[in-house]
Amino acid sequence: MFDTEFFNLGYLDRLSYQDTFIHRIDPRIKLLSSFMFIVAVVSFPKYAISGLLPFFLFPVLFLALGDIPVRFILKKILVVSPFAIFVGIFNPLLDGQPVLDVLGFTVSLGWVSFASIMLKFSLTISAALLLIATTSFPGICFAMQKLRIPKAFVAQLLFLYRYLFVLMEEAMKIVRAREMRSFGKRGKELKNVVPIIGVLFMRTVDRAERVYNAMLARSFTGKLYSTKPYALTTTDILFIIASAGLILLFRVVNVTALIGKWTIG
Amino acid sequence: MHMADALLSPAVGTTFWAGTLAAIAYCSKRLKETMDEKMVPLMGVLGAFIFAAQMINFTIPATGSSGHLGGGIILSVILGPYAAFIVIASVLTVQALFFADGGLLALGCNIWNLGIYPCFIAYSLIYKPLVSYGATPGRIAFAAFISGVVGLQLGAFSVVMQTLLSGRSELPFGTFVLLMQPVHLGIGIVEGFATAGVINFIKSARPEIFESTFSARPLAADISLRKVFVGLLIAAVLTGGMLSWFASTNPDGLEWAIEKTFGKPELPEHTQSIASSLKKIQESTSFLPEYAFKKTENTEAPKKEEAWPNVDAGKSLSGVVGSSIVIGMVLLIGFSIKAMRRRI
Amino acid sequence: MSHHFVEFKDVHFHYPDGSPALNGLSFRISHGESVGIVGANGAGKSTLLMHINGYLLVASGSIVIGDLRLDKRTRQDIRKKVGLVFQNPDDQLFMPTVFDDVAFGPLNLGIAHDRIAERVAEALGTVGCLKLKDKPPHHLSSGQKSAVAIATVIAMRPDILVMDEPASNLDPKSRRQLINLLKVFEHTKIVASHDLDLILDVCKRCIVIKDGRVAADGPTKNILSDKVLLEENNLELPLSLQNNHEQNSTSIEKNIPKENTAMNELEKLNHLLHHWKEHNDEHAETYKEWASKAEQLGKNDLSAALNKIYGAAKNLSSLFDEAMKKSA
Structure with a gap:
């Protein structure tokens, strides 16, 4: 599923x-x-x-x-x-x-x-x-920005979109590993799911740290610019x-x- | 429990969009003033996390169905309510587009229902006062659980209200509430357990994540309980007030309230006065010319007892023929464009 | 123009939990060099890279990059000189489209908006990915992602290019393309990797790190053919050298290093000469510009003097050419 x-x-x-x-x-x-x-x-x-x-x-x-x-x-x-x-x-x-x-x-x-x-x-x-x-989703975000939707929200959408696929893949790998060893219903109980989500969460926080590093390495100072010259x-x-x-x-x-x-x- | 476009009236849909946009603007402003630049990637990646985590489902004990993690409380705990609301709003926006959960007009309602209540009521008024600095895992679990349940209950109730105000559904208020609230109580309990479990798991594995979070401001212990009571009281008053107001007012009163709230002279589609308003529409426009409605004077009278002798066969036939032709034409246009494109 | 060398002097660093990561690390990398950093897991390679661009700050000792000593105040400026390419392109590429990502750094540097497209095109052209401009990163293959990740950094025109495991996750063909790409760059290059064949191909010099200290430093061919040294550091002979060893007996093994050393030193010298000559040419052009500016301002005597300097610099260039011919 x-x-x-x-x-x-x-x-x-x-x-x-x-x-x-x-x-x-x-x-x-x-x-x-x-x-x-x-x-x-x-x-x-x-x-x-x-x-x-x-x-x-x-x-x-x-x-x-x-x-x-x-x-x-x-x-x-x-x-x-x-x-x-x-x-x-x-x-x-x-x-x-x-x-x-x-x-x-x-x-x-x-x-x-x-x-x-x-x-x-x-x-x-x-x-x-x-x-x-x-x-394209970035296109929709661009449109939203032009329609005066707050920048912080648009930036959030863009980041979410970027990492959606990365994290879904990570989650999918974890879920597959679970399916392989859970034989039907067992293994899907709440107590087994909590650590999975917890681990995914911690990996996510670490990733945020690395991404922040990569942003700093390219002179990020807290401001996100946009350049689309659409007319x-x-x-x-x-x-x-x-x-x-x-x-x-x-x-x-x-x-x-x-x-x-x-x-x- | 995503609200759907088809159940909304434009007035309700746009009103909630306006409220949601105002909340987004306010939160963005608050974030801009206080934000650590580190939050930018953290929020983005956590949004993706919530999205992915919601797809890892678990069996709900004794029911055989499955549930997933609701994000509002966890995000508020890590990021604080303002950033959490922005993240939830972004997750729901992506879901509305890619999964078509609800639709674009209903998105305003959905962000409201799943964002405002968990972040600003359940978290701010219940979780935070309960969990003072250095609270025990048991207390954290309890707080996460209670706030998860309350947040979802308010959200579910909000869905009921939005549906009823829109007047697309025949469901009477009482029945709808009795359907929605217990179902979401069940879901809320499981989500509450999941939220509590995940928070405690992270807290024991990586305590520094919580210490460095942006919401962890120690609260004085003595005010905590009072704040909880205030929080619960507000939630109760909100729910109870809306309930009793709804129950006590007659349909005309509701119509009057809608008129006051939305500034529209009438919502002709409202449940209780179908016949009279339908007649009005028929007179002014030709939206439903193929239906031969009979005028009913008394809106409260059970309509089933009335005979409908004048079902106009000719008119209904013209409706069916017209519909078939329209559908045929639309499909024809589609196929011919496809065929032309293929040839090119 | 500053001369972009990287100097670590007795650098110490402890992580918050107390475990030491760098333990008196010292080396100097001069302009135009290509240096591989190798070592076992946990030897301190990543910590070293995090120091080069000021993400971590030294506990004791000093790091000097160009004419700047790295500290809290200078790290923004140092980040403009040092382009760091991260191991995982998914961390490096955080914007929704390739274009936005490559434009991110230049925009932060304050490049005018109308010149951004040009910069981006140039950087993407260098790595051969111009046609991917409008794609979102998650539609790219791993090889494309790596190439674009490098483009995001070179779009900032750094003096020094630092890479962490550039070829991990790449299939052999993409890896080969990456190696060829890296060979072309004339930046000062610092590459940390377990892929010793890549280091052998790309870097002339190699530094082995062990327990947060330099365990060996020298021409790559010498270091990477030293079986004992490599095994001490959880490394293996690069594949391209392994065959050599199996086919030929140990006598050659002893001979190679000596010859190699001489050859490598010479190569290095030639390489350096090449770069300093380039510098000199750039300087000469600058003097000429000054001269014409002085002329415009009506200062003819100043202009004449500057033109003389220009002439002398040109002479120096030809001397460089001569030396290069002899060292080739």
Whole structure:
């Protein structure tokens, strides 16, 4: 389980360093449009369904233009779904009033709101995943810094990102060594895990010491500089205008209903 | 117990984001004033440690499920609450992006729930007063345990509040609290044991780590107990106050409170007044034209007893057709881009 | 311009738990030398390296680097002269991308932001890793990480390059590339390693440390073919010398050192001459600049005098050339 998580993380990280149209868009633009997208989706009322459907255009575009494997993203969405399902599933149980007839089946209001939660869930989670799959993490940090997020926090994120993979690998080695000698459940009790975490912790503190040494050796005096000379391109501006426009359009006009009416006549 | 975007309303989501950002800004400022430059790499690497340590899971006795280390208390013990909060916030940010835990809007709530309560309430008001300089391992374990449990309880309660204020879920307050609090009591107890164990392990193996930490300021022994009581009292008042306020106010009162708090004229999706507000939406916009809702006058009346004679087959059909076409078009666009890219 | 030598004089150091790490360590490394530091685990190699850039401060004795005596006040300046490459590139590379990491040192030195990219490109070009610029360190192979770690240090243009186990964790090909890279550097080099073949390839001089003291100091070939000395220090003959010994009998073993000594001394002399000549050339250029500056200021007599100095320095250069030819 640890191995899978670790490799998934690495895979997602590698995806973010591809070079496609979507990857080249400025991180600030992608961060802002993702937020607009999420707020727009979440702002739909409790029973909205049809109005949400056009929003799937965005993840589909990101997946297609950014060369992101669909199955990988779907799997990741499934993995995190339990909490939303757990909370949402009470809606059909508690709210059973019938609301509409679909091809002979009566659907209760609770099911409608549950479906709405699940649609919102897929849209918002895929927005987060696709943002990181198409934008390198340092890029996102850079965007945050430009958007006036405190520097101490951004620096913290960058260090965390840098040592995430190093420490995960170290932890994975320890976990593997444990699995090899623990035969099933035994060895995973709390009393055995505490020393493992403790050892990992002490190694981490030692590493921090060495890293600090390396920083001092290169004249670190407590200040972290950044040098990114990014400037927004015309494509970036067009991208944000187009996505903001579409998000607004989909939010205000129910495109699905319009198409439905127009087809049926 | 990560809060999820889909359960949030924009008002609740952005409010908690604002609170979280303010806390980050405040902590950054505090750190800037007092920081030892050595803290920069230490915080970063410890963040990665928490991330990695949370993936080493252990079996929870008698349940067969597994738990992991919560980071707030340990980090506060090593780094002090301000730096610990920044580290927790960074860990949750990376989790929200790479693991999609919760989502980006809910991140504000999650940092609040898992950062503010452990670092500033559980640690500052419970752990620290209990553990004076040179405390015994038993006392440290007790303090770590209690503060771990309290921190998580407050966090879980906060999830309940955020969900209810958002009004996306039908779960009544009482049921939700009864579901969340005991589950997180169990998790909290195990996490509390783990935290206590790890702190004592490090303390016996490498005591100098604690002596050189940035939070280890000796406290006078005589004030400790009083401080603990104050801490617990605040926690209790906070919980109890919110509970009783919630229980005593009627739905209209809640709506009024939301209006006061968030400055929005209405949260039309609120649970108790679905029908009337839905009607309003239908009148003003065309969000849900395919649903033929029946107007109900009395919001409190059990709706199941009402007949719904006017389910408009034509309208629901148009909804289904429209939806199919939209989904079809979206997929078509995706596939054709893929196909075109492959050819190039 | 200062002359960058490294001098340890009777250096003592105890760790907080009381265990002695350096016990009267003394040596002098002059400009342009390449020196290997070898010794058993716990002999004091790492402690020595931590002293060179002032992370640890001497308990007694003195360390002089260039014209500065190392103490609390001078250590910031000494860190600009001494580039330290750590054993584990994951400790050395702490920034999120290669570019940021290489830029870290120069930025701290106060290099203007618009000139940073140039500096970074130059350093990465030297180690042949320019195309890795935008990658995060965790996407690099071990060999790439080592090369980039060296680039982060040379981007600061140090006078002295100090390396701790530069080739540990490298596959043979990457190790060979690293050795070739190190051979090209003209910095004063100090390499601590258990990889004696690497030391043999890269360093002309070798110092053996034992119990925090210098146990032997001399041309690398002599030191590393001294079986007894090596075994006393938990070391072994380098592989490239082992074959020699098996094939040829002991008579050669005795002969090699003598010849080698003479050859090495000569090589060293040639090497030094080369470097001092370079220095002289640099100085000469500086005098010329001064002369033209004086001319601009209208001080023609000063300019003439300076031009004379320039001429004399040029003469000195040709004398160096002559000496170098004869020592070659």
